[in-house]
Amino acid sequence: MKSSNTSLKVILTLVMLSFAVSCGSGNSESSNSDRPFNPVGKWEYKVTTDVSYGEIDISKSGNTFKAVMTTEVFGTLDLMNLKIEENVLTADLDVGGTPAIIKCEFDGDDFTGAVVAGETTFPMVGQRAGD
Incomplete structure (x- = not known):
C-alpha cells in the first residue's frame, strides 16, 4: 500500500510539473511582443476618405530610417x-505642392493613422505587405 501511495505522489508530481512547463511555454507570444518593433519593409495603405491606396516602403541604413x-x-x-x-511614424510630405504631415501608429503588422494637409485630415489604415 505504501508503494502505491509513493507511485501516486510521483505521478501527481509529474503531471503538475508538465502542466507548469506547458503553461510557461504558452507565453512565447508575449515574449515576441517584448521585442522592439521593426518597421522596415513594405506596408500597404488605404486612405479611407478618398479610398486612395498605395504602399509605403521603409528602409534603414545604420540608425537612419528612410x-x-x-x-x-x-x-x-x-x-x-x-x-x-517606438511604434509611431511621423513625417512631412509634399503632396502636389501642398505640405502635409503623416502620422501612423503601428500595432504588430497593422497600422492606423492620418495624412493632414492644411485643415483637412485624411484617415488611413494599413498592414504589412505580404511577400
Whole structure:
C-alpha cells in the first residue's frame, strides 16, 4: 500500500510539473511582443476618405530610417523629416505642392493613422505587405 501511495505522489508530481512547463511555454507570444518593433519593409495603405491606396516602403541604413510613399495620383513621395519612435511614424510630405504631415501608429503588422494637409485630415489604415 505504501508503494502505491509513493507511485501516486510521483505521478501527481509529474503531471503538475508538465502542466507548469506547458503553461510557461504558452507565453512565447508575449515574449515576441517584448521585442522592439521593426518597421522596415513594405506596408500597404488605404486612405479611407478618398479610398486612395498605395504602399509605403521603409528602409534603414545604420540608425537612419528612410521611406517613400507610392500613391495613385501623385506618384512616389519622399517622407521627409521621418521619425520612428517606438511604434509611431511621423513625417512631412509634399503632396502636389501642398505640405502635409503623416502620422501612423503601428500595432504588430497593422497600422492606423492620418495624412493632414492644411485643415483637412485624411484617415488611413494599413498592414504589412505580404511577400
